[in-house]
Amino acid sequence: MANAHATLPHRERVLRALGVTPWVRRAVAQEAPVAEAPVVGTAPAVVAGECVVVLPAGCSPRELDLIGRALLTCGPAVARAPRIEVAQGQLPAAPEARAYLVFGEAQAHALGRELPAATLSRAHIVLADEPSGVLTSGAGKRRLWNALRSLRRALASSAE
Secondary structure (H helix, E strand, C coil): CCHHHHHHHHHHHHHHHHHHCCEEEEEEECCCCCCCCCCCCCCCCCCCCEEEEEEEECCCHHHHHHHHHHCCCHHHHCCCCCCCEEEEECCCCCCCCEEEEEECCHHHHHHHCCCCCHHHHHCCCEEEEEEEHHCCCCCHHHHHHHHHHHHHHHHHHHHH
């Protein structure tokens, strides 16, 4: 009977004795279903919305993890943004969005070739170093942070 003392009142007494304040999750009203970000390498055929992240093909898991953690700092709209890979200088499709976060000049050129001029003129395009450069240098991390701040400001100003 190892679980004989594992009742809720006993747990509360033990936690109180240890000086631990238990946190209780608030009841959340029925939320709208969250749309998941498309898988890397695929692009939505319709308007992507807020932001699209353009990456070079073949990023390592460490690089993708770093990018994912950095995108989380900008909130859910950017964290869930579709991620598109540029393979051999070509985008699979050009989704329309208000802002683009582009990792590397080659990806920026591919985006410029693929998007119509009207979309390019309306969109806010932010350029960051390639993921390998961000991962290996402090200067690359600083430039990524500045790019994310610029992206966050652009999305906030266009939402108003």
